[in-house]
Amino acid sequence: MEHTPETTKNLSLPMLHASLEAVLFATGHPLTYGKLANLFDNTPGEIKGIIHRWAEEYNAKKSGLMIAIYPDSCQLCTREEYGAIIRTALGVREGASRLSAANLEVLSAVAYHQPTTRAYVEQLRGVDCSHAISVLVDRGFIESKSRLDVPGRPRLYTTTTEFLRCFGLNSLSELPKVDGEV
Numbered sequence: 001m002e003h004t005p006e007t008t009k010n011l012s013l014p015m016l017h018a019s020l021e022a023v024l025f026a027t028g029h030p031l032t033y034g035k036l037a038n039l040f041d042n043t044p045g046e047i048k049g050i051i052h053r054w055a056e057e058y059n060a061k062k063s064g065l066m067i068a069i070y071p072d073s074c075q076l077c078t079r080e081e082y083g084a085i086i087r088t089a090l091g092v093r094e095g096a097s098r099l100s101a102a103n104l105e106v107l108s109a110v111a112y113h114q115p116t117t118r119a120y121v122e123q124l125r126g127v128d129c130s131h132a133i134s135v136l137v138d139r140g141f142i143e144s145k146s147r148l149d150v151p152g153r154p155r156l157y158t159t160t161t162e163f164l165r166c167f168g169l170n171s172l173s174e175l176p177k178v179d180g181e182v
Contacts, residue, residue, distance in 0.1 A: 066078075102132050106121055106132040106136060109121045117156060118157070
């Protein structure tokens with residue numbers, strides 16, 4: 001039986017899980033709980049609860065796939081331990097898309113001090129960070145969410161779901177503690 005949006009409302013839990021798996025696999029990037037809720041005629045809170053419970057069961061399997069859970073979205077992805085074989089199969093060179101030390105420093109400053117301005121990051125590092133911020137925005141690791149309400153209205157930068165995904169984090173609370181932090 002083909003499942004259409006009209007027929008997803010009354011799916012059994014196993015069929016809902018199979019449908020979610022198919023959608024997440026075909027999409028290939030994180031999908032928001034709101035978008036999935038609309039697709040399956042649920043509220044975002046209901047679909048988030050269903051996916052979180054399902055992810056525990058799904059991720060306990062010893063397959064090459066897992067469900068990555070983020071604060072506002074989820075994604076079906078490969079497990080980290082298969083990264084080398086996947087890179088080889090796709091012909092991706094090791095380290096081809098790594099961030100420079102300067103970019104990582106800026107990204108760390110934003111992650112730990114967000115929302116933050118470029119001027120604050122430059123004060124922490126002691127050097128101009130314009131290029132690094134531009135690279136991180138282009139790669140989707142940080143974004144400008146708003147502006148600070150002071151003269152000049154500088155942009156406030158925060159990390160993104162892409163940052164969480166690429167660094168294997170579910171939320172910012174999983175960032176390593178910094179010396180002196182409680």
